[in-house]
Amino acid sequence: MLLRAQNVSRSFGALLALSGASLDVTEGEIVGLIGPNGAGKSTFFNCVAGDLTPTGGNILFNDVDVTRATPEAHAKLGIGRTFQVPATFVELSILENVMVGAFLRHPDRNDARAAALEVIEFTGLKAVASAPARTLGTPGRKRLEIARVLATQPKLLLLDEALAGLTPSEVQDAIALVRRIHAKGITIVIVEHIMEVILTLAQRVLVFNQGVTIATGTPREVVDNTAVIEAYLGRRHARNAGAHAP
Ligand SMILES: Nc1ncnc2c1ncn2[C@@H]1O[C@H](COP(=O)(O)OP(=O)(O)O)[C@@H](O)[C@H]1O
């Protein structure tokens, strides 16, 4: 098992944002994680990536207990995550932003640059590599956010609404990119509101609501699940899977 998150909880003062979420991920899987706003999806990613320490439960990555490890230790072990709000250095060039990720495994600047250039090429950012990141629109920023994480050479990639705000044709391009990332052998957990993305990419889906898992199954099982429909999707999606969630 690549990731074993058991009964993970996290509270913020009196608010229990996550109350006992469990997820096992096998190497090579693409797992979808869905749920309404505030369900605890990003909090779960924050815990798995070490950006937040869980208040309960434990997280094993490749049998190593990472529950209380730093974000850097998580990254070194091979857990990479995108941020819902891209963590872009707007005044740096696109290449330099990707180098920030590459430095994790390549302390030498030239090595980091070479590694970053490979990722830039892979993610289709080559034509704009030397432009300041602030010149990118939404799709470019989303792509750069993915590129920065890929440059850390993750084994497990957590995508937190990395496709949000894209037009339908940009979404198709992004789906193709996710498939190419997966084809490199990277295991993926993807949080996405666009049901089409989840239905297309995920082999297995987990549904969060108010900090707990309310359903798991194949994408088809999940869209047909009454509790999910009520909590999140709206009735029309039971008949019309593939449409965009609210
Ligand atoms: N750093 C934080 N401090 C206080 N409350 C937070 C923090 N992060 C998230 N929350 C709260 O935890 C709950 C879950 O949020 P989040 O994990 O971002 O949900 P989702 O990603 O599913 O939309 C929400 O009620 C949110 O307001």
Ligand SMILES: [Mg+2]
């Ligand atoms: Mg979120």
